[in-house]
Amino acid sequence: MVCDKGECAVESLCSVIGSQLIDFKSATASIPDRCAYTLLEETQGIKVVGVFKERRRKDTNLVDHLVITYDSNIILLARGTVKLDGTVVDDLSTAAFPKQITVTKTATEMTLTYSTVLVLVFDGDSVVLNVKDSSVVSGGACSDSTKLAAAKDGSLSSQGCDTAETEAADATIDAAAMNAQCDLLTGSPFSDCNALIDPTGIIKACKEFLGNYGSKDTTDCAFHQAYATICGMAKVTLTDWRTTAQCVSSAGQCLETACVSHEFCGLVGSEPKCLCRAIMKSAFTGNSVGGPTVCSGSSASLNLAICTVDPVHGILNFAFDSTNECGTEVKTENSQMIFSNQVQLTTADDIQQGAVITRHDQFQVDFSCYYSLPEVKNVALKIKSGSVVDTVTSGEWTYTLTMTAYENEDRSTEIAQNTEILLDQPVWVELKTDGLDENLVSIVTTSCWATSEKDKDATLKYDLIITPGCPNGQDSSVKVDGNGLGTSMFFSFNMFQFTGKSSDVYLHCEVSLCAKSDKSPCAPAVSGRHTELTVFDLIFCVAGLHWTGKAPQVPEVPQVLLKDPNPGLISMSWTKVATTRETNRADQGPQPDQGPS
Incomplete structure (x- = not known):
């Protein structure tokens, strides 16, 4: 309860950690798909929407970014990016945010404050909403997690986001160890806060999430981080909780790393890298790194998803035809016209330095419309x-x-x-x-x-x-x-x-x-x-x-x-x-190969 000049209001807390939502009543729900959900609507006009996407597993959807609307303004909070009305904000202190709204950022979290009504903290893996006066709440999943379907925001949801995805259980996950990690929230130093903030809902959500997803990318610490944030809002400091929970001190490693939409920031060793999302990655079986060759008349084009090869982002398009050869060999053989070319990837540093070794993946793809010799050297050794x-x-x-x-x-x-x-x-x-x-x-x-x-x-x-x-x-x-x-x-x-x-x-x-x-x-x-x-x-x-x-x-x-x-x-x-496959085409007319592999 918060009191000001003799008037008191009931304070409400809601959090989304990974794929788990804990509403104002500490009831939990699991986000079922990759759509957008309204978390909070207030009578004063502010609306908070969470957009969910998969990362390492197709069947588990984590909070990806937040969209906050108020007074016709749109604020986006995402890993590596803050946008105001579609424009990236480089200096938060001088940005023209709507009146009564401030946005601040540290190395580990972003905080949006709306007047004396709302404090929102986002760290890339979780979001905590502290509503100072619950009487202004008019809707959203935070007010009632049992009405999650009604909270879906169609305007911010991508087409097909509700398509169900399945994946075999991860046999490497130690369920007992994950449960023990979650139960730490009832022990010291977290117990210093238990009387004020009941951890039951977060512990339940923690076990549900980690039992399926595991501790990938330090997500096993996201629940402890969220609870520590909530306790901080209640003026309780949890001393040295990272040591107890065995959580790295550099929380939010990915908060400064911006990736394109089909990628997410994950840890390779201890370094943040942009990696392919699970659904996209599953489309490229074996050593495939992109879509099939597209042939039309005397031209060919190829799309490569570079994140399948090296942790750099983007989809590259390569095209050639009889007027724009780009090193293409065009010849007639056995009544067939063959257009063939090769795509190679290396880094500018390697080229400039004439390096003997490289720590970036090398690959080459030979592609054509009638005959292909694809060869890919995969990133793993x-x-x-x-x-x-x-x-x-x-x-x-x-x-x-x-x-x-x-x-x-x-x-x-x-x-x-x-x-x-x-x-x-x-x-x-x-x-x-x-x-x-x-x-x-x-x-x-x-x-x-x-x-x-x-x-x-x-x-x-x-x-x-x-x-x-x-x-x-x-x-x-x-x-x-x-x-x-x-x-x-x-x-x-x-x-x-x-x-x-x-x-x-x-x-x-x-x-x-x-x-x-x-x-x-x-x-x-x-x-x-x-x-x-x-x-x-x-x-x-x-x-x-x-x-x-x-x-x-x-x-x-x-x-x-x-x-x-x-x-x-x-x-x-x-x-x-790595594997090398060879495909011969003897059909009449332009025929693409089966795509780079």
Whole structure:
């Protein structure tokens, strides 16, 4: 209840989190489609409409953007964009918003305030509406979620938005873990607010949503964020709730990322990227990246959905005919006129820099009306083999050296054969030994490099770690940790492929054993000078996961540099997920192929 000069009004709260609506009475409803719904109408003329779209699942529709109308003005709040009457607002402080309406923005949320009646907070995943006086509410789903169908706004809904979509349940979702995440809303520090704001409705909505959608793109934290926002409106500060809920501190990573309508902002690793929406993505089966070739007379055109290949947005159209050839080959063969061309995608930076490697996907599509040789190199890479074991005999000690690739920095999720790795996605590689006395011996990874073929001495190579064990200063994605400090170390880099070469990437590392001594540390000096390895220079040219070897007994100081007489070699490599199909057309008349693939 809010009181001003002796007059009191009942305060009402409504929230939409993902696909779940919690109305003024804490009743919940799930948004069933990709249409627009009126959330709130007031007698004073303001109207709030939420537009819903799918993201990673076809059957789950999340709040995408808000349309607020008042006094013939239209305000749009969306990820990365604020618009007033169709024009993007760059400076909110000088924008000519309607009287009594203000819009502010932080790194994590947008806030619209209408007089003393309404406060609306939107963070890209959820919207919270705080109506200071419920007596002014005249309609909308927030007032009664059981009348959701009546709240549908046909003027802002796209054609076919109510077409039902289905998708198989995600077997990887741990329902118990999701429920436990939702139940955190009744524990500390959230319990400090429970007496004022009943979390029952939000918890119910949380379990409903996460049980189907999971924790993709940190949506498991959206409910906690919304509850914290509501508690803040009630003047209750939840101390350090992100730590309790294990939610990243950089909430709203996608709030500044604007994507086109057929894309949404999602996280690749920890970086926000524009990705294809699920329904659009499902239209391109296998390695398809666009629609079919359209043939008409002596011309052909092709549309490519670039978000199916790389996280950059847009649909590109390519066309050619007999007067505008654009590099097209036009020839007659076996009574057929064949128009053929090729589309290739690369980045301006790669072209300007003449880059040896790229962290953007490369693809090429050959297309024609009668004969096509489509070839697409997809964005995902997979490790070619699992654990590989090689035995090396050298001296008297027996130990195991393991090289393992991981998806995450804490190295809890190992990259398996069925794991797809995206270009520019961080990869962590750990070199770890078992059987060595860490008080006597350290391992030093003196260099690591990648080649586009199995041969470690191939001419075309890319350095990740350079002698004497430091990250390549030309690649800011390379990080080295613990090198020469013990019997394990790890390094990380962002995944890449070789520009214009095969889809394979082979990783090689030189690993040396070094006896510890107070006089000569093993850790590489980052000054650029070569490290002196005081005992043992056991060099392995590796590109693999596991091997074992025997090292000679560590001699007493003064120490002597020895070369391993029997170095070991095994292979680790990644390959692009790609297929090539060939289609011949012998029909009469212009015939398109089946589209790029």
